[in-house]
Every structure is written in C-alpha cells, then in structure tokens.
Amino acid sequence: MLTGAVYKELQNSLQCIRRYLYQKQSGLLISYEQNQREIFNMKKIIIVGGGVSGISAGIYAKKAGFEVVIFEKNQLAGGQCMGWNRKQHHIDNCIHWLTGTKKETSLWNIWNEVGAIEPDTEYVKSEKFFTTYVGNEQVTLWKNLDRTEQELLALSPADETEIKKFITHVKYATCCEMPADKPMDMMGIKDYLKMGKAMADMPKVVKEYGKIDMQDLANRFKHPVIKTFLTDYLPKEYTATSFIVSYATIASGNGDVPVGGSLAMVNRMLKKYQDLGGFLSCNSPVKKVCLEGNLATGIELVDGNIHKADYVLLATDAGEALEKLLANKYTDKKWQKSFSDSRKYPLFSGVQMAFSIDKATYPYSGTIFFDCKTVQVGDKNVNRMSVKSFEYETEWAPAGKIVLQANILQYDEDYEYWKSLDEKTYTMIKKKLAEEVRERIVEKFPSLKGYIELLDCWTPMTYERYCNSYHGAYMGFITRKDVKPFRVKGTVKGIKNVYLASQWIQSPGGLPVAVTAGKFTIQRILRKSTVNG
Numbered sequence: 077m078l079t080g081a082v083y084k085e086l087q088n089s090l091q092c093i094r095r096y097l098y099q100k101q102s103g104l105l106i107s108y109e110q111n112q113r114e115i116f117n118m119k120k121i122i123i124v125g126g127g128v129s130g131i132s133a134g135i136y137a138k139k140a141g142f143e144v145v146i147f148e149k150n151q152l153a154g155g156q157c158m159g160w161n162r163k164q165h166h167i168d169n170c171i172h173w174l175t176g177t178k179k180e181t182s183l184w185n186i187w188n189e190v191g192a193i194e195p196d197t198e199y200v201k202s203e204k205f206f207t208t209y210v211g212n213e214q215v216t217l218w219k220n221l222d223r224t225e226q227e228l229l230a231l232s233p234a235d236e237t238e239i240k241k242f243i244t245h246v247k248y249a250t251c252c253e254m255p256a257d258k259p260m261d262m263m264g265i266k267d268y269l270k271m272g273k274a275m276a277d278m279p280k281v282v283k284e285y286g287k288i289d290m291q292d293l294a295n296r297f298k299h300p301v302i303k304t305f306l307t308d309y310l311p312k313e314y315t316a317t318s319f320i321v322s323y324a325t326i327a328s329g330n331g332d333v334p335v336g337g338s339l340a341m342v343n344r345m346l347k348k349y350q351d352l353g354g355f356l357s358c359n360s361p362v363k364k365v366c367l368e369g370n371l372a373t374g375i376e377l378v379d380g381n382i383h384k385a386d387y388v389l390l391a392t393d394a395g396e397a398l399e400k401l402l403a404n405k406y407t408d409k410k411w412q413k414s415f416s417d418s419r420k421y422p423l424f425s426g427v428q429m430a431f432s433i434d435k436a437t438y439p440y441s442g443t444i445f446f447d448c449k450t451v452q453v454g455d456k457n458v459n460r461m462s463v464k465s466f467e468y469e470t471e472w473a474p475a476g477k478i479v480l481q482a483n484i485l486q487y488d489e490d491y492e493y494w495k496s497l498d499e500k501t502y503t504m505i506k507k508k509l510a511e512e513v514r515e516r517i518v519e520k521f522p523s524l525k526g527y528i529e530l531l532d533c534w535t536p537m538t539y540e541r542y543c544n545s546y547h548g549a550y551m552g553f554i555t556r557k558d559v560k561p562f563r564v565k566g567t568v569k570g571i572k573n574v575y576l577a578s579q580w581i582q583s584p585g586g587l588p589v590a591v592t593a594g595k596f597t598i599q600r601i602l603r604k605s606t607v608n609g
C-alpha cells in the first residue's frame with residue numbers, strides 16, 4: 077500500500093511530467109526543476125465565468141499543472157454557448173458556424189485539445205450558407221462557390237465583373253487562418269513567416285475589400301437582391317473582408333456545425349476540464365476581485381464567501397469584469413474609449429423567437445432572410461427578418477415537428493429601448509412582438525398557417541440577465557472600416573495577477589476568440605512565471 081505522502085509525491089511527479097510535456101508542445105518550455113518547484117507548491121487560479129473562454133482557460137491551466145476553480149453565476153456552465161428546452165423542444169442559442177472544423181488548422185487543434193471536437197465528430201450536412209429573398213426573387217450562397225457564381229450571374233448579368241471579383245476573392249480568403257498557437261505579441265519571426273506563407277492570398281483580399289464595409293460592398297452591385305444579401309447576414313457596419321472571410325470559412329468546410337449543437341459541445345469541454353481535475357462551482361455569482369495593493373488575493377462571492385488564489389482570470393463579459401468586478405478602477409483609456417463610442421465600436425444583439433412547426437408544412441431548410449410588412453420594435457420599423465430551421469436535429473423536437481427560430485438584429489440603441497421598459501410592459505411587448513413575427517412568417521410561408529406555435533422569445537435583456545452581457549451584446553466590438561480592430565492582451569494595468577480572458581479581448585469576438593483567449597491567458601501566465609522564476 078502507498079502511504080498518503082508517497083502517493084502525493086507520485087501524483088506531483090506525474091503532474092510535473094504532464095506539465096513539462098504540455099509546455100514543450102506549446103513552445104513555452106520552462107525547466108523541469110521550475111515546474112517541480114511550482115507543482116510541489118501548486119499555484120491556484122480562480123476563473124470567473126464558465127463560458128467557452130473560462131472552460132478553455134480552465135483546461136489549459138489544469139494541463140499546465142495549476143489548481144483551478146471556475147465560479148459560474150448560473151446553474152449551468154456555457155454562457156452564451158447555450159441551449160435550453162421548452163415544451164419538449166430544444167432551442168439552440170449559439171453555433172451558426174464554428175470556425176476551426178477543418179482538421180489541418182491550428183484552431184482545430186485547440187478545439188480538439190479542449191474536447192470540443194474529435195477526429196470523428198459529425199457535422200451537420202448542409203450545402204448552404206444562407207438564402208435571401210426579395211419579394212419572389214431569391215439567391216442562395218452555396219458552400220460550392222462555383223454554384224453561387226453561376227446563380228448570381230444568371231440573376232444579374234450586368235454585375236458580372238463584381239460577381240466574378242467577389243467569388244475570386246472568397247476563394248483567396250479560404251487560406252485565412254486565425255493565429256491560434258500563441259498570442260500575436262508572443263510570436264517570433266519564424267511564426268510570422270509561417271503565417272505569411274500559409275495566408276499568401278490574403279493581402280489580395282485586404283487590398284480589394286479591406287477599406288470598405290458591407291454597405292459599400294452592396295453599393296458596388298446593381299441588382300437589388302445582391303445588394304440585399306450583402307447586408308442581410310452580418311450587420312452592415314462589418315468590414316467587407318469579415319464577410320468574405322466568413323463565407324470562405326464556410327465554403328472551405330472550416331466553419332461547420334457539430335451535431336448536437338452548442339450545449340453538447342460545451343458539455344464535452346466541461347467533461348474534459350473535470351476529467352483533468354478542474355473544479356466548477358455553479359450558482360456562484362462573483363461580487364468582486366479582492367485586492368491588496370497591486371495584487372489580487374482572490375474573489376468575493378455575492379453570498380459573502382471569500383476564496384483565495386494566486387491568479388484571477390475574468391472570463392466574463394468585459395463590462396462586467398471592468399465595471400463591476402474591478403469596480404471601474406482599472407478601466408484604461410482604450411476600454412473607456414471603446415465603450416463610450418458606439419459609432420466607432422458598435423455592438424449588436426437580437427430579438428429572437430423559437431417556434432414549433434409541422435415539418436410537413438415547411439419544404440425549406442437552413443437560414444432564410446425575407447422582407448415583411450412592418451414590425452415595430454421600439455421606435456424602429458423592421459422590414460426584414462430571418463428564420464432558421466433545425467430539421468437536421470431530429471432529437472430536438474417531437475416526431476413530425478421541427479424548431480424554427482426567427483431573428484431581428486438589434487443595436488445598442490435598441491437595448492436602451494428594452495432597458496427602459498418595466499417588467500409588465502416588457503412581458504406584454506415581447507408577447508405582442510412574437511405574435512406579429514409569427515404572422516409575418518405565415519405571410520411569407522402560408523403553408524405554415526395553423527401549424528406554428530410559439531415556444532420562447534428572448535431579447536438583449538435576456539443576455540444581460542443571463543450572462544451579464546454588456547447591453548446584451550452577442551459578441552465583442554465590431555470592426556469598422558475606418559477603425560483599427562480592437563485587440564488587447566487582457567492584462568490589467570495596476571494589478572499583477574488579474575487577466576481579462578474572454579471573447580472581448582479581440583474584435584469581433586465569437587467562439588474562436590473565446591477559446592483562444594483562454595489558452596493565451598495561460599500561456600501569458602506561464603511566460604511570466606518563466607521570466608520571474
């Protein structure tokens with residue numbers, strides 16, 4: 077029998093080897109002796125927020141040999157990467173596309189390392205990106221770019237030059253890969269050369285489309301349906317390059333949707349974290365970071381309990397982290413400027429509804445944008461909306477039914493409208509809006525009449541309440557054509573051992589930024605401990 081002390085010694089030695097191997101693989105090697113020093117005096121990391129970024133940070137921290145606890149305010153981890161059940165249906169909140177599903181990319185390696193996807197993960201079989209209707213005319217953006225080109229040319233021969241240029245540049249952009257091995261400021265010349273070689277065609281895309289936004293791109297075309305599809309999918313403030321890269325990602329099979337959706341993916345990550353020995357404390361809203369001089373000593377929960385740690389990672393929305401958890405004392409100029417200028421740094425959200433529909437009455441698939449009779453949301457007239465059907469997830473609805481989700485884009489000023497409503501009015505307006513949207517859907521797809529039932533309706537306020545998302549934002553700041561993309565390291569000036577580690581540290585956010593934010597933060601901590609070791 078091993079005595080307790082010998083057993084512990086053995087465990088620590090194994091931990092040293094695991095940590096050493098991980099560092100070797102990630103190019104952040106510190107000496108075996110130093111690992112030994114740190115493991116035998118195991119450092120503790122507290123992570124606030126159990127979304128994708130928090131779980132990712134937790135996994136990499138465990139692999140690097142830290143003791144880790146994630147504090148999550150909700151009953152379930154996952155944050156915005158979430159799904160929930162209503163009336164025997166499952167509603168998926170998040171994954172429309174997951175960048176990094178192509179095996180040979182470095183992002184795939186990260187998704188694999190955090191347990192989100194495996195070599196045999198199944199993806200939803202879909203041939204489309206989305207379809208746009210204007211009246212009775214329509215166009216589909218197919219995964220097959222040649223098919224899209226033919227369809228666009230048939231629709232609008234007068235736009236031939238721009239159509240061909242657009243498709244050629246989407247093809248160029250299929251080489252685009254997000255740096256995922258290490259943060260850009262930690263990359264060396266070799267890394268940059270490798271990246272430059274792999275993305276040799278990207279400068280052509282940036283040269284042609286880097287300085288224009290989606291509205292400018294739409295203006296280059298003559299046909300109204302083409303103009304419309306270009307402003308349908310992403311908010312029109314997005315740079316044209318963002319859209320081209322998104323389409324290229326999907327067309328090249330690097331942006332598929334894993335079967336099972338958002339909640340299933342997050343649960344796989346969570347299992348990985350817990351298998352590595354990470355601890356998750358749900359129903360544990362954090363009130364503040366506890367500070368002594370320029371060091372954090374831990375966190376205080378809303379219930380008053382205090383937990384000590386050597387490092388505190390804030391994997392929450394940045395507004396929550398800076399304004400509340402750090403009491404607005406460490407919000408530097410860059411953050412202040414970005415939060416206070418919604419023209420330069422717009423955020424977006426949505427009002428969404430999920431419906432149960434009879435499968436037999438809906439002969440469509442995928443995401444469809446269409447124009448509709450005016451629906452009033454706050455003081456805005458809305459004349460376009462989208463629906464997405466989940467016919468491919470047969471487990472998500474009773475036999476013969478499918479879930480159909482509707483989405484209306486919302487901005488900061490729309491958030492102000494929702495925020496101004498008292499609880500009773502909010503509930504009433506949501507109900508009225510959901511009914512109007514149901515009517516518009518039936519007007520567009522008359523076969524649904526009598527076969528469509530509301531399951532749920534949610535707004536920017538839902539994201540604020542559930543995830544503490546700033547103004548209910550889906551993602552971080554949008555990159556505008558005339559503004560340098562927002563990017564920070566996540567370090568907090570004035571505190572040595574606190575890091576911001578969520579999707580907000582790099583615009584426009586999203587799942588790839590969230591998962592890399594977790595990894596990069598642990599790499600920063602390891603590098604710092606090497607330097608100071």
Ligand SMILES: Cc1cc2nc3c(=O)[nH]c(=O)nc-3n(C[C@H](O)[C@H](O)[C@H](O)COP(=O)(O)OP(=O)(O)OC[C@H]3O[C@@H](n4cnc5c(N)ncnc54)[C@H](O)[C@@H]3O)c2cc1C
Nearest residue numbers: 125127128129149155156170171172173362578579586587
């Ligand atoms: C409708 C929708 C669709 C989307 N579709 C896509 C898509 O197709 N592809 C894509 O790449 N991205 C998509 N995104 C974005 C993606 O969901 C996010 O980028 C990602 O989930 C953010 O992860 P995160 O961990 O950084 O933040 P979050 O998910 O916000 O996680 C933060 C966590 O911190 C917790 N928390 C907050 N405050 C506290 C506190 N005080 N104490 C304790 N816990 C706290 C929250 O409850 C939450 O769990 C979508 C988002 C939405 C809303």
